[in-house]
Amino acid sequence: MAKNSTMRKVSLRNIAAHKLRLALTVLAVVLGTAFISGAFMFTNSLDSTFKSAVSSAYDGVDAVVSPGEDLPGIPASLREDIAADDKVNDVNLTASQSVVMANDREEPFQVGGGTSSLAPWYESEEVVGAPHAIVEGESPEAANEIVINKEGAENFGISVGDELLLVDPQERHDVVVTGIYEVELDSRNVLAAYMPEADFLDRYTLEGTTNQLILSAAEGTSDTDLVAHLEENYEGIEVETGDALAERLTEVMSDALSFVNYFLIAFGLVALLVGTFLIANTFSMIVAQRTKEFALLRALGAARQQITRSVVFEALIVGLIGSAIGVLAGIGLVAAIKAIMSMQGLELPDSGLGLSTSAVIVPIILGTLVTIISAWIPARRAGEVKPVEAMRSSEASTDQPLKTRTIIGLLLMGVGIAAAVAGAVMGDSSTSTRASLVGVGAVGVIVGFFFAGPAMSLPIVPTLGRIIGLPFGAVGKLASTNSRRNPRRTAATAFALTLGVALVTAIGMLGDTMKASISDVVENNTNADFVLSGPTNSNFPTPAGTPDAVRDVEGVEKVLTMSTAPVLVDGAASQAMGPHSMTMVIDGDVSEMAQIDVTEGTSDLESTPGVLVTTVFAERQGWSLGDTLELTAPGVGADPRDIEVVGIFEPNNMIQNMVISDQNVDGMLPPGAMSVAMVGVNGDGSVSEDELRANLEEAVKGLIVVQVMSTEEMAGQAGEAIDLMLNILYALLALAVIIAVLGIVNTLTLGVIERRQEIGMLRAVGSQRRQIRTMITLEAVQIAVFGAVMGILIGLGLGWAFLEVLKDEGLDTLSVPWGQLAWMLAGSAVVGVVAAIWPANRAAKTPPLDAISD
Structure with missing residues (x-):
């Protein structure tokens, strides 16, 4: 017991005596655990904000009424009956309409990632739930009057009395801002306007039919009593308390946020994984440098287990700190993210820092365990030091054979490559099976490279060193020789960078392939010269007036309108999303909008009205050319019609399942029920493409929201969305690269400490400080370039295998971002130079005589 106590004192004093070494090791743990802890805290903050928003939204709501399965909506008569019920105090709609707002100069307010909406207004004495307080002006009283949120008004410079243009999916309206209101959870990038209830119902509902009502109970009636009363007396509706709905919505949000949490934690674990190798490498070097110290302890009577435990104890302290x-x-990190979000107009009020037990305890336990596991093998190696080692003049450990390690590594890499190739070429197997094989292959290749890396570095790194060091003469040769002396250390240092670069390469291939595939789909499936549509960053449809606005434009030969309508053909729809089913509708020849391969019949739905269906969908439904089917519009009350199958075509990425002629639904649906998805325009050749674009843009300028795009631009816009997603991934993967850079700094610094005598001797025989700095820098560049080259090769291989698996999912145009890879390779050399700055300066300052006397 006394011996254990003594060894613990030795460990603590050793940590205190080598503060630099301690700081370098601690830093690797800090980065990984900071990310995991920050992930927990950030999602806690988001959770707190959204729970508060849901709670305040349904505070004071006693009952929520929704239509039952057999009811398409709550009709006006039923709403009026409920409002007149003795047990009901007030009834409010929860409807909202997406709109685009613009100033009187027809310049739209760009809300970016925010929203722009219009909803019915209720005075404080009539509102169900938390009322909105008017802070300036007065409430709206007419159809052309609105009130708007304070934060949005301030951000976009809107004041009481301003005349605005408001564009909805059907038409545009001139409105006046009569008031500014304040709400607890507000945002600068949100424009939330309200108008009188009666006018909202008249303009945006079908004969007053709504999707949801919120109710407050009359005095003396509890929320549960009100729910029971409504269920008993009104048929076809579903009723629940406001608290129950708030709890359900909160649960849904928590589930959604848990995905964000898992996503962020995954990158924290990647950082910890990279950090694991850095920590293991650091402890290996420390053990090698302390050979004499451990040998002396053994000579003084310390047992192997005590030496091992002392190193593990040091790892425990480092991990905890x-x-x-x-x-x-x-x-x-969370405070910084919230500050950035606040600057972007995305404040999270009353969310706190998100501190919780899990946000503190889990990262500490995880970081400590990772550090101990990383130090375990070096700790065992320390326990195996013989007492006789104390009599040696050098602390450098002798190199251990690489044969066994290399054989294991090559076997693992072979198995991994075989698994990845098998997953790529097994076309008859399921996607999940093939993806699993590629995943197993990735683990095998990466772990195998970790074991075989030292042997692989022996022929590669010195060769790289000679090429890189050629302009630097004797110093370059010396750096090349030094990088060969300890292949274990070289490979372990490079491995962290290899892992990060491999991930970036594979993800870069995925992104480039997605963009190339989307570009091919758009360009190979679209026949129209230009496509006009609404905002692509929201669910806002194309304004219904768009086709008429461009029909008589100079240079236009043909205008085709692709819409979606809530109709069914023989009970089926083009798109079925839960209870909402929509069928595609066109007002002309489909081949003039999209490139399709018609196998039977015709694609001209203008001269031959009917339904055009894909071969796959026709087979699934049992339809044939010439069949007469039933066309219905559920929930609208229209009489069924007959519709004929007039054409069958091969599946197309632009048209899903089927499309029908607009003549078949003419007069069947109420105004506003059919939404314009896009408008295709083909030119007559009388004007140039640029002139036609300019003419179209001028024609739709007054519609505010319409975008004019060529097929290339449509593909480019999709590519921008992919780039945004990839940039988020790259930002997170940058953490792994940062840790890799620190790993190089760590290894070089410890190497400088270990090679103190050698560097002192070089200084003593005439080497100048700048030459020492150059030598250390060249060593770092060699290690970094080796790590990057191996990472690119591994990433290319795994990326290819993974994309072969996804070929059937639409990613059939394999593309490699060669430019990005070239920048990454050049960047790795820069990484080496940056990582070497501090160790090289430290080495250059080594006093020659002091070093030799050591």
């Missing part, structure tokens, strides 16, 4: 600092860094 690093993890605790990581939690503090996580708090700073």
Whole structure:
């Protein structure tokens, strides 16, 4: 017991005596745990904000009424009956309409990632739930009057009395801002306007039919009593308390946020994985440098287990310190994210820092365990030091054979490559099976490279060193020789960078392939010269007046309108999303909008009205050319009609399942029930493409929301969305690269400490400081370039295998971002230079005589 106590004192004093070494090791733990802790805290903050929003939205709501399965909506008569019920105090609609707002100069307010909406207004004495307080002006009283949220008004410079243009899916309206209101959860990038209830119902509902009502109970009636009363006396509706709905919505949001949490934690674990190799490498070097120290302890009577336990104890201390600092860094990370969001107009009021037990305890436990596991093998190696080692003049450990390690590594890599190739070529197997094989292959290749890396570095790194060091003469040769002396250290240092670059390469291939595939789909499936549509970053449809606005434009030969309508053909729809089913409708020849391969019949639905269906969908439904089917519009009350199958075509990425002629639904649906998805325009050749575009843009300028795009631009816009997604991934993967850079700094610094005598000797025989700095820098560049080259090769291989699996999912145009890879390779050399700055300066300052005397 006394011996254990003594060894613990030795460990603590050793940590205190080597503060630099401690700081370098702690930093690797901090980065991984900070990300995990920050992920927990950030999602806690989001959760708190949304729970508060849901709670306040349904505070004071006693009952929520929704239509039952057999009821398409709540009709006006039923709403009026409920409002007149003795047990009901007030009834409010929860309807909202997406709109686009613009100033009187027809310049739209760009809400970016925010929303722009219009809803019915209720005075404070009539509102169900939390009322909105008017802080300036007065309530709206006419159809052309609105009130607007304070934060949005301030951000976009809107004042009481301003005349605005409001565009909805059907038409545009001139409105006047009569008031500004304040709400608890507000945002600068949100424009939330309200208008009188009666006018909203008249303009945006079908004969007053709504989707949901919220109710407050009359005095003396509890929420549960009100729910029971409504269920008993009104048929066809579903009723629940406001608290029950708030709880359900909160649960849904929590589930959605848990995905965000898992996503962020996954990258924290990647950071910890990369950090694991850095920590293991650091402890291996520390053990090698302390050979004499451990040998002396053994000579003084310390047992193997005591030496091992002392190193593990040091790892425990390092892990606890690093993890605790990581939690503090996580708090700073969350504060920084919230500050950035606030600057972008996305404030999270009353969300706090998101501190919780899991946000503190889990990262500390995880970081400590990772550190101990990383240090376990070096700790066992320390316990195996013989007492006689104390008599050696050098602390450098002798190199251990690489044969066994290399054989294991090559076997693992072979198995991994075989599994990845099998997953790529097994076309008859399921996608999940093939993806699993590629995943197993990825693990095999990466772990195998970790074991075989030292042997693989022996022929590659010195060769790279000679090429890179050629302009630097003797210093370059010396750096090349040095990089060969300890292949274990070289490979372990490069591995962290290899892992990060492999991930970036594979994801880069995925992104480039997605963009190339989307570009091919758009360009190979669209026949129209230009496509006109509403905002692509929201669910806002194309205004119904768009086709008429461009029909008589100079240079236009043909205008085709693709719409969606709530109709069914023989009970089936083009798109079925839960209870909402929509069928595609066109007012002309489909081949003039999209490139399709018609196998039977015709694609001209203008001269031959009917339904055009894909071969796959026709087979599934049992339809044939010439069949007469029933066309219905559920919930609208229209009489069924007959519709004939006039054409069958091969599946097309632009038209899903089927499309019908607009003549078949003419007069069947009420105004506003059919939404315009896009408008195709073909030119007559009388004007140039640029002139036609300019003419179209001028014609739709007054519609505010319409975008004019060529097929290339449609593909480019989809590519921008993919780039945004990839940039988020790259930002997160940058953490792994940062840890890799720190790994190189760590290894070089410890190497400088270990090679103190060698560097002192070089200084003593005439090497100048700049030459020492150059030598250390060249060593770092060699390691970084080796890591990047191997990472690119592994990433290309795994990326190819993964994309072969996804070929059947539409990613059939394999593309490699060669430019990005070239930048990454050049960047790795820069990484080496940056990582070497501090260790190289430290080495250059080594006093020659002091070093030799050591």
